[in-house]
Amino acid sequence: MLKSVLAAAAAMSFLTLGACTQETRIEDDSSAEQALEDAGNDLERAADDAGDAIEEAGEDTGEAVEDATDGNPRT
16 A cells, blocks of 8 residues: 555656646747836836835925924924
């Protein structure tokens, strides 16, 4: 019984290894180029959004300090 379990485990490992070594081929380079361009555009939009959020947070912080001190620099 142990031999059959070991044989089954060995067979599963070879099948798993075979599935992991399959290659992915791109038939059309234009689709890969378009995907890269889209990814670049998404990254640029995300960077713009992050910059806007940081700018807004800075403005909110300045307003909060002004409100806390009532405009008095000695407070």
